[in-house]
Amino acid sequence: MTIIDKSNLPYRPCVGIALFNKNGHVFVGERIDTPGAWQMPQGGIDEGEDIKVAVMRELKEEIGTDKVEIIKIAEEKICYDLPDELLKKLWNGQYRGQTQTWVAACFLGTDEDIALDADDHPEFSSWQWVPLEKTIELIVPFKQDTYRKVIKLFKSLTTE
Numbered sequence: 001m002t003i004i005d006k007s008n009l010p011y012r013p014c015v016g017i018a019l020f021n022k023n024g025h026v027f028v029g030e031r032i033d034t035p036g037a038w039q040m041p042q043g044g045i046d047e048g049e050d051i052k053v054a055v056m057r058e059l060k061e062e063i064g065t066d067k068v069e070i071i072k073i074a075e076e077k078i079c080y081d082l083p084d085e086l087l088k089k090l091w092n093g094q095y096r097g098q099t100q101t102w103v104a105a106c107f108l109g110t111d112e113d114i115a116l117d118a119d120d121h122p123e124f125s126s127w128q129w130v131p132l133e134k135t136i137e138l139i140v141p142f143k144q145d146t147y148r149k150v151i152k153l154f155k156s157l158t159t160e
Contacts, residue, residue, distance in 0.1 A: 064115030
């Protein structure tokens with residue numbers, strides 16, 4: 001078994017989206033590749049891509065709609081490292097983890113607008129709206145610190 005020295009690897013630029021519905025709950029999807037693991041929409045930022053463009057592209061790919069209004073882009077980036085066992089499996093071992101720009105957005109559509117199979121490579125098998133704080137219980141352990149920071153960033157946007 002080859003061990004990767006992640007100290008020399010860069011972080012993958014990524015956008016994370018806290019998508020709020022009219023009740024102040026956020027969208028989470030259950031990952032197809034990791035049943036039982038839920039997350040908010042997220043994905044890589046292409047080189048030279050604007051954050052707002054990346055948000056809309058990721059939402060279209062992951063949930064089938066971009067009927068949203070961006071309400072806040074976090075100024076601070078949040079980084080996380082992948083567990084060693086995932087280093088070779090994700091992104092061809094090129095990255096140690098992700099540096100995420102988190103964006104809060106308001107969902108302007110209806111639940112019927114959400115289509116997890118809109119992309120040729122769906123990421124989620126199911127979805128739900130949950131209170132922002134509940135995301136900690138649903139997320140994989142290595143991302144929990146990230147989600148605690150996201151909750152702190154966007155808690156003032158919830159109605160609870």
